[in-house]
Every structure is written in C-alpha cells, then in structure tokens.
Amino acid sequence: MKKYLIPAISAAGILALSGVQADAREYKIGFIGPMSGGAAQLGQQMERGAKLYMKLHKGELGSHTVKMIVRDSKRPGGPIAKAAAQELITRENVELITGLIFSPNAMSVAPLINKSKTPVVIMNAGTAFIPNMSPHMVRVSFTxxxxxxxxxxxxxxxxxxxxxxxxxxxxxxxxxxxxxxxxxxxxxxxxxxxxxxxxxxxxxxxxxxxxxxxxxxxxxxxxxxxxxxxxxxxxxxxxxxxxxxxxxxxxxxxxxxxxxxxxxxxxxxxxxxxxxxHYNMFLKSAENQAFVKAWQAEYGANSVPDFVGVGGYDGMAAVYAAIKGANGGKLTAAGAMKVLRGWKYNSPRGPISIDAETGDIVQxxxxxxxxxxxxxxxxxxxxxxxxxxxxxxxxxxxxxxxxxx
Amino acid sequence: MTSSTGTPTGSLARSVQFLQRRHRFHWAEIIPWILAIAVFYLLPGYRLLATQILVMILFALSLDLIVGYAGIISLGHTAFFGTGAYITALMASNDIPDPILGLIAAAAGAAVLGLVSGWVLLRTTGLTLLVLTMAVTIMLQELANDFDEITGGFDGINFTNSEILGLIELDQLWYSSSYIYVLVVLFFGFLTIRTIVYAPFGRMLIGIRENTQRMSAIGTPVHQRQVSVYIISAAIAGIAGALWVQVQGNVTTEVYTFELSGEVLIMLILGGTGRLYGAFLGATVYKILESTTEQVLGTDEPYWQFAIGIVLILTVLFARRGLFGIFEDIVKKFKGASKGEVQ
Known part of the structure; x- marks a missing residue:
C-alpha cells in the first residue's frame, strides 16, 4: 500500500495543479501611494505608470487578471499607510502590496508584511536600508x-x-x-x-x-x-x-x-x-521612446512621465513577473521572491535587475x-x-x- | 435650573440635586463602549483603523479638557502627544520595551513639558497663545528631525514592544490585543477626565472659561488652576501618543506636526467641545471620513478632504455645539416633552 502512496499523492497533486491552471484567477494587489495632499502629483505619476503597464500588457497573463486596489497614504508618515496595508491584507485579501512613495510609508509596512508574509514591490521609497527590513521586499526604484x-x-x-x-x-x-x-x-x-x-x-x-x-x-x-x-x-x-x-x-x-x-x-x-x-524622458532607447509615446497617447500630449512614473511602470512589470511565476496558484512571498530576486527586465530606463541577495535594484x-x-x-x-x-x-x-x- | 415658581430653598435644593445628579452615570453612557466591543468582533479587518480611532479619542479628550472646559485654545497639543510617543519609542528601542512602563514614562515626560511650557505660555491668551503653542510643537518637530542619530529623523524608528505584563503580545497583523489594550487605557483615561470635569476643580475650570476676571475676583488662583489642568491634559495626551506608536511599532516626526494638532482640534469641534462624548463622535467621524470616503464613493480620486470640509462647514454653520450637540437636541426633544425637564 505504502508503495503506491507517494505516486498517488503526486498524481493527485499534478491533477490539482493543472486544475488550478485552467481556471482564470483574479489576482488582487494593493497599491499604496499619496493620492491627496502635497505629494499627490507623485502618487498620480506612479499610479499612471502602473496602470499604463497593465494596459499595454493585458494579454500577458493569459486568462488571469489583475485587480489593483488603490489606497491613499495621505501623509509621509507611517500610520495611515500601515492601516491601509492592514486593511488590504486582512479584508481585501490582497496577495501583494506595491506603490509606497515615501520611505517612512515603506518602513512602517515592513513589520506587518513580515508577519503576514505578503510580498512587497517598492516602486519609489529610496532610503537605502529599506530592503534590509524584510525578506519579502524588493525595490525597483533607486537609492x-x-x-x-x-x-x-x-x-x-x-x-x-x-x-x-x-x-x-x-x-x-x-x-x-x-x-x-x-x-x-x-x-x-x-x-x-x-x-x-x-x-x-x-x-x-x-x-x-x-x-x-x-x-x-x-x-x-x-x-x-x-x-x-x-x-x-x-x-x-x-x-x-x-x-x-x-x-x-x-x-x-x-x-x-x-x-x-x-x-x-x-x-x-x-x-x-x-x-x-537612472532615468529621464530623453533617453534614446527604443523602449523609452515607445514608453513616452504610449504615455502621451494615454494621458495627453502635454503629460510627461518622470522617474516616479517609470518606477510605477517597472514595479508593475515586476508584479506581473511574480504573477506569471505563480502560474495560476496563490501568490506567496516565497514564490514571488524566487522570481523577483534575480529578476531581469528591459525597462524604459535601460536594462534593470534585482540583486538576489539584497532585493535592491541594479540599473x-x-x-x-x-x-x-x-x-x-x-x-x-x-x-x-x-x-x-x-x-x-x-x-x-x-x-x-x-x-x- | 431655577424656576420662577420655586421658593429660594426649593431652587437651591434643585441646584444641589442637579450638581449631584450630573456626575452619576447615565445608562446611555455604556453605548460607546458596547459599540467599541462590537466593532472588535464585527470588523476585524479594520482593527488597526479602529485602534487608531480609539487613540485619537483619548487625544481629543485630553484636548477637550483644556479647550472645552478650561477655555485654553491650543494648536500645539501634539507637543505632548509627540513627546509621549518619542519617550515610549526611544525606551522600547533602548531595551526597555515594557508597554506599561512606556505609558507611565510618556505621561510623566509630557506632564513635565506641560508644566514648563504651560507656566510660561498660559500667561498669554487668545491669538498669542495659539501661535506660541504652535511654535512649541514645531520646534520640537525640528529637534526630532535634526537629532536623527537618536530619533531616526524623518524616517523615524521601528521598534517592538514586549508583552503587556509579560503575558499579552501586541499583535502586529490582526491587532486584537492592541485594540483591547487601547480600549482599556482609553476607558481609564476617560474615567479620569470625567471625574475631573465633574469635580469642583472642573466646575472651577468652566468658571475660568466663562469669566476669568470674575473667577480671579472671587479668589481663584486662575493661572495656577490653568497650569494644573494643562499638566493633566498634557499627561493624557502623552499617554495617547505612547499608545499611538506602541500599536504601530513605529514613530516618525509626524507625531509632532502642527497639522495633527489642527486635525485633533477639528475632530473636537466636529464632535462638540466641552461635552466629553463629543470627542468620541468627532474622532470617529473624522477618521472614518478620512479613510473610507473613497471606498464608499467607489473611486480612486481623493475626495476625503472634500467630505471632511463639507461636514465641518455644515457643523460650524448649523450645529455650533458639534455633532454631539445635534444628538443632545434630539434627545431633549424626545425627553423634554415627556418630563418637562430643563437643563
């Protein structure tokens, strides 16, 4: 009996996995950024960048879809961003958190996501040591x-x-x-x-x-x-x-x-x-020219992307990569980190990668x-x-x- | 209270009866606490927000003590809130992580600051006082930003508390123990404030608020009383600040911003000053509008400031005694008609 147990379990596992794969899954992700107040312009840039990526790469996830829930972090400090993160994780059941303009926002969220084991992709917050605060964080912006x-x-x-x-x-x-x-x-x-x-x-x-x-x-x-x-x-x-x-x-x-x-x-x-x-909109690469063109087609000829917008765009590219890696299953911190630490991408700002050891951007x-x-x-x-x-x-x-x- | 038909003795008796009855607990006073417990069970996903609301209630109550009762207008109450917050955070990050000890130290530290600043500032009134209180908290904020070797500056510090009384861990995801911990502290804080305002000391404060010169004339040491209540209020604000950062496990210079002072004042005005439960209502309404307006409207556009603005304007125009004043009016309409009671 015991002889057949392991093959039987693995067969069942494979069946279950393929079953999951066939289903279209909606991945909920949380986006925390300043959407009001003095830094609202930065929040808007980042959100626009992220949404532009989602629009341009709709078909990439096959039948799976991504739902981005936006929450306003309002002020640079920690409390509101943290409450938003808690609510996103426990109520909305998001599988990943991204965004985060200000460093204190990202830092206050760190203990929370360490506990819930939610992967985080930082799109902006630039204080150097932030990725050291959690094994589940990567940063696509800069230091x-x-x-x-x-x-x-x-x-x-x-x-x-x-x-x-x-x-x-x-x-x-x-x-x-x-x-x-x-x-x-x-x-x-x-x-x-x-x-x-x-x-x-x-x-x-x-x-x-x-x-x-x-x-x-x-x-x-x-x-x-x-x-x-x-x-x-x-x-x-x-x-x-x-x-x-x-x-x-x-x-x-x-x-x-x-x-x-x-x-x-x-x-x-x-x-x-x-x-x-690491970026300005006058970079001559084909990726950047396509990016600026798509941005202006979407948001008007007078609107220009800046490095915060690119952070949002590349951050969403990282999120998509992690979702692809999850292959229709749940997006776990371990799974996401396996994909993202060492991840390489041809960004509008040039080739970027995430350092596997530190989780920080190389660009x-x-x-x-x-x-x-x-x-x-x-x-x-x-x-x-x-x-x-x-x-x-x-x-x-x-x-x-x-x-x- | 005095009715034109009553004899003098009858009138006196009724006044005494009124004063005696006022501090007794009304059955309705249990409602906010029942609501608070209901929120704990019904909305676990909002628990951090709910915990923050409880802390803000305590902070607004401490402000009510000076603004609503003693008539000391302050735009710098975050000086005490922030001092309590930093004392607790610095203790926790320097190997004294006991939350209760943190609370006590925060209260003491804030009280000392209240004594020092109150002694000087309360010699002024009106706009001067307003600006000076603001200046104190802005100076403290600059200090916290500048001494970033100690305070972590703008980025602040993350720290972990030890268990409460060595038993209960402050949980960092569902905030269940944090919520109850804050609720218990709020309850005792509230009892303290309630006792103070209904004690003769509290009546004296109202006298000072209404007519400072007259209170001086009948022999009240006005400045001393004002400083006393300022210290008490500072200590409670310090406790609120300590709770704020203990729950979050993180402190930034935001706790010293004068914007936060303004916010808590708005909460108080929304709810109604000088009426205890006004702080409960104001802080709750403000925080809920602040964090859920967009979700209720189903939009990503930030409308929360707009929502708060409208509510505030309407309150100031049509309900001078705040949202709790409206509530009082409704109760009076129902009760007043049946009992013929005048308050």
Missing part, C-alpha cells in the same frame, strides 16, 4: 547612493571641480544623498567645504539664505538634493537669481532637481545643470546636462554607467550592512 556617488566622481574627474558645497533637504534621503556625493567626490580627490541643510521635505522653504551661504564659499561645484516635486523649481530659480553660475559655481545633483515633470517650468534657470540619475546611471533647444529644455546624456548597485550596501555602511528583521 540615493546610486546617483550621489557617481555624481561625486563625475564632478571631480570630468567637470574639473576641486571644491564643492552641498545643500540638502534635511531628512534621511537628503543625508544619504550628500553622504554618497561626499564619498564619491573625496575618493576622486575633491574636497567638500560645506554641507548646508535646507529645511524639511514637507514644505518648500525660501532657498535664498541657503544658496547665499553656498555662494559665499566660492566652491567650483554645488551639489543639491531636494525631494522631487515643487522643491526642484525653487532650486533652479534661486541659483539663477543669485547669479551663481557667473560667480563660477556649477549646479549639480541627482535627477530629482531636474525631474521631467518640473523641468519645463524652470525655464532658462536650469540651462547647464548637470545631474546623475544604469546616466550623467546628463540640461540644454535649451527650440524654446524647450531637454536633457542630453553625456555618459552612462552600467549596472550600478547600491553603494551603501556594497560598503556596508550603518544600517545598510545589517539585517533589520
């Missing part, structure tokens, strides 16, 4: 270290900057960003002479006093990090108003300060700004410069760094080197 470190090297090696000042919004991504710049800049022989905190991320402060202080240092380069959104326009305008370019200080930073959705509003002030980033970083062309601002790519990993985890700095669960 501050990817752009900051490379910008530091580039400023010293290619732009002839010997001294630099940094200005940053005073919160962890800002501190990450200038720390990365400092590391890259100093490693290439530069010297950072001042680091200026420039208010918080929630409200746009008057930038003048901070830039005045930077100007008085007479540095060759000024590296600025501010969160994507309304801060960026204020940076370019203040830089121009104080005539710092004439004074010989070049403005550099991560691509957050030349975010595509803000760029045209900056006018001539942004001309000549050099940034390091190209581009150095680009803003130019005026035919009354519009465009970003020209000057240099490309391929398959850049998160430096913070590579160097095992602070929390980046620790397991946090």
């Amino acid at each position: 501050m270290w990817q752009a900051g470190y490379i910008m530091g090297q580039h400023a010293a090696n290619k732009m002839g900057c010997k001294t630099a000042v940094s200005g940053y919004s005073n919160y962890p991504p800002g501190k990450d960003s200038i720390a990365a710049f400092r590391k890259g800049f100093v490693a290439s022989g530069g010297k950072v002479i001042d680091e200026i905190p420039m208010g918080g991320p929630a409200k746009v402060p008057d930038m003048t006093p901070f830039f005045q202080r930077a100007k008085s240092k007479n540095a060759d380069c000024m590296y600025v990090f501010v969160p994507a959104g309304n801060h960026a326009a204020a940076v370019a305008k203040t830089y121009q108003a104080l005539a710092m370019r004439k004074a010989g200080t070049k403005l550099v930073g991560p691509g957050d300060i030349t975010q595509d959705t803000q760029l045209q509003g900056m006018g001539s002030a942004a001309d000549g700004v050099v940034t390091a980033h 190209n970083v581009y150095i680009s410069v803003v130019r005026q062309k035919g009354g519009k601002l465009v970003q020209e790519i000057q240099q490309k760094f391929e398959a850049v990993k998160d430096k913070c985890k590579e160097l095992k700095l602070g929390k980046c080197g620790k397991k946090l669960y």
Whole structure:
C-alpha cells in the first residue's frame, strides 16, 4: 500500500495543479501611494505608470487578471499607510502590496508584511536600508547612493571641480544623498567645504539664505538634493537669481532637481545643470521612446512621465513577473521572491535587475546636462554607467550592512 | 435650573440635586463602549483603523479638557502627544520595551513639558497663545528631525514592544490585543477626565472659561488652576501618543506636526467641545471620513478632504455645539416633552 502512496499523492497533486491552471484567477494587489495632499502629483505619476503597464500588457497573463486596489497614504508618515496595508491584507485579501512613495510609508509596512508574509514591490521609497527590513521586499526604484556617488566622481574627474558645497533637504534621503556625493567626490580627490541643510521635505522653504551661504564659499561645484516635486523649481530659480553660475559655481545633483515633470517650468534657470540619475524622458532607447509615446497617447500630449512614473511602470512589470511565476496558484512571498530576486527586465530606463541577495535594484546611471533647444529644455546624456548597485550596501555602511528583521 | 415658581430653598435644593445628579452615570453612557466591543468582533479587518480611532479619542479628550472646559485654545497639543510617543519609542528601542512602563514614562515626560511650557505660555491668551503653542510643537518637530542619530529623523524608528505584563503580545497583523489594550487605557483615561470635569476643580475650570476676571475676583488662583489642568491634559495626551506608536511599532516626526494638532482640534469641534462624548463622535467621524470616503464613493480620486470640509462647514454653520450637540437636541426633544425637564 505504502508503495503506491507517494505516486498517488503526486498524481493527485499534478491533477490539482493543472486544475488550478485552467481556471482564470483574479489576482488582487494593493497599491499604496499619496493620492491627496502635497505629494499627490507623485502618487498620480506612479499610479499612471502602473496602470499604463497593465494596459499595454493585458494579454500577458493569459486568462488571469489583475485587480489593483488603490489606497491613499495621505501623509509621509507611517500610520495611515500601515492601516491601509492592514486593511488590504486582512479584508481585501490582497496577495501583494506595491506603490509606497515615501520611505517612512515603506518602513512602517515592513513589520506587518513580515508577519503576514505578503510580498512587497517598492516602486519609489529610496532610503537605502529599506530592503534590509524584510525578506519579502524588493525595490525597483533607486537609492540615493546610486546617483550621489557617481555624481561625486563625475564632478571631480570630468567637470574639473576641486571644491564643492552641498545643500540638502534635511531628512534621511537628503543625508544619504550628500553622504554618497561626499564619498564619491573625496575618493576622486575633491574636497567638500560645506554641507548646508535646507529645511524639511514637507514644505518648500525660501532657498535664498541657503544658496547665499553656498555662494559665499566660492566652491567650483554645488551639489543639491531636494525631494522631487515643487522643491526642484525653487532650486533652479534661486541659483539663477543669485547669479551663481557667473560667480563660477556649477549646479549639480541627482535627477530629482531636474525631474521631467518640473523641468519645463524652470525655464532658462536650469540651462547647464548637470545631474546623475537612472532615468529621464530623453533617453534614446527604443523602449523609452515607445514608453513616452504610449504615455502621451494615454494621458495627453502635454503629460510627461518622470522617474516616479517609470518606477510605477517597472514595479508593475515586476508584479506581473511574480504573477506569471505563480502560474495560476496563490501568490506567496516565497514564490514571488524566487522570481523577483534575480529578476531581469528591459525597462524604459535601460536594462534593470534585482540583486538576489539584497532585493535592491541594479540599473544604469546616466550623467546628463540640461540644454535649451527650440524654446524647450531637454536633457542630453553625456555618459552612462552600467549596472550600478547600491553603494551603501556594497560598503556596508550603518544600517545598510545589517539585517533589520 | 431655577424656576420662577420655586421658593429660594426649593431652587437651591434643585441646584444641589442637579450638581449631584450630573456626575452619576447615565445608562446611555455604556453605548460607546458596547459599540467599541462590537466593532472588535464585527470588523476585524479594520482593527488597526479602529485602534487608531480609539487613540485619537483619548487625544481629543485630553484636548477637550483644556479647550472645552478650561477655555485654553491650543494648536500645539501634539507637543505632548509627540513627546509621549518619542519617550515610549526611544525606551522600547533602548531595551526597555515594557508597554506599561512606556505609558507611565510618556505621561510623566509630557506632564513635565506641560508644566514648563504651560507656566510660561498660559500667561498669554487668545491669538498669542495659539501661535506660541504652535511654535512649541514645531520646534520640537525640528529637534526630532535634526537629532536623527537618536530619533531616526524623518524616517523615524521601528521598534517592538514586549508583552503587556509579560503575558499579552501586541499583535502586529490582526491587532486584537492592541485594540483591547487601547480600549482599556482609553476607558481609564476617560474615567479620569470625567471625574475631573465633574469635580469642583472642573466646575472651577468652566468658571475660568466663562469669566476669568470674575473667577480671579472671587479668589481663584486662575493661572495656577490653568497650569494644573494643562499638566493633566498634557499627561493624557502623552499617554495617547505612547499608545499611538506602541500599536504601530513605529514613530516618525509626524507625531509632532502642527497639522495633527489642527486635525485633533477639528475632530473636537466636529464632535462638540466641552461635552466629553463629543470627542468620541468627532474622532470617529473624522477618521472614518478620512479613510473610507473613497471606498464608499467607489473611486480612486481623493475626495476625503472634500467630505471632511463639507461636514465641518455644515457643523460650524448649523450645529455650533458639534455633532454631539445635534444628538443632545434630539434627545431633549424626545425627553423634554415627556418630563418637562430643563437643563
């Protein structure tokens, strides 16, 4: 009897599995992002990116469908995002959570999903150590270290900057960003002479006093990090108003300060700004051109995608990959992670992959410069760094080197 | 209370009777607690939200004590909420993870801040006071953001509590034990506040609210009384802050935002100030509108601020005593007609 037991069970298992496969399954996933308040524009970008992917890749899952339930995280802090996540997991029975613009949103959700074993795909939140907080998380966006470190090297090696000042919004991504710049800049022989905190991320402060202080240092380069959104326009305008370019200080930073959705509003002030980033809409690849075209067909010719939108798009690509991997069965954390850790994809931003060990994104970083062309601002790519990993985890700095669960 | 037909002694007797009767429990006062227990069983998927509502009720109650009873308007009550929150979180992340100890320390810390800030600030009134209270909480927020080696800054800190009394774990997915824990603390917090407002001390506060000069004239040490109630209120707000972060296992600088101060004030105004149960109603309505408007309307567009705005405008225009005031009016309509009772 015992002899036949195992074959019998496996036969039953195969039958059951094939039965599941034939059924069309609806995969419910939860999407948490700021849909109202000051950061609503970011939430909208991310949601648009995600929905665009869903629309363009409808047939990919065969008979299975995906239902995305959107919840508003409202504020950058944890409580509302966490309550939304709890409700999504326990009431709506979602099998995966994605979205997450602000780092505290993602961090507050981590203990919850560790308990429920729900896989998470982070589409934006950029504080370096977040993926260390859960074995069930992967990130498709970026870390501050990817752009900051490379910008530091580039400023010293290619732009002839010997001294630099940094200005940053005073919160962890800002501190990450200038720390990365400092590391890259100093490693290439530069010297950072001042680091200026420039208010918080929630409200746009008057930038003048901070830039005045930077100007008085007479540095060759000024590296600025501010969160994507309304801060960026204020940076370019203040830089121009104080005539710092004439004074010989070049403005550099991560691509957050030349975010595509803000760029045209900056006018001539942004001309000549050099940034390091993983995406801008002027990338020449066929994938990106198709992406921008599809975006403008869907959301209007005046609407432009930026790196947050691409985060949403690629995040949804990762979600689809995980669902394909589940093959009609339930989407488990273990199953999703098996697919996603080590996952490779040809994104509009170039080839990306998820580091199997850390769960973090590996991607190209581009150095680009803003130019005026035919009354519009465009970003020209000057240099490309391929398959850049998160430096913070590579160097095992602070929390980046620790397991946090 | 005094009726024109009663004799002076009769009138006095009725006044005394009124005062004595007021602090007695009415049978209807059990309703919110029954509802709270019903929510626990009926809506397990909303339990974290429900727990957050309970904490907000306690926070709004603490604010009611100063705004509704003592007439001290504050836009900076998060100073105490946040201080309680950070004290608890920092204790838990530095090897003192006992939740009860956390509550006690939070209450003590917030009370000390209440004493220090109240002693100075309560010498002012009106707009000055409003702005100064706001300034205190914004300063604290900047401090919390700046000292990110300790506080984790904007990203905050995640921490885990130990079991309550070494027995009950605060569960991080279904929030069943958390809900009951918060409900119990809220119950005792409420009893404390209820006792205070019906005690002579509470009556004195109402006197100060209504006519400060007159209370001074009859010998009440107004400033001292105001500071006392400010400290009590601060301690309770500190406990609310501690509960808030204990349940979530996470603290960020959001607990110090003056927006949260404004929100809790709106909750209180929605529900009705100076009437205890106003806080229950206001916090519940606000939080439910905040988190379920889109779901009820079946849309992804964010309409919650719109919904809260409309309710708030209607309340301010047509129900000056808040939503609970409407409820009182209805009760009075039914009861007043039958008993001829005037309150």
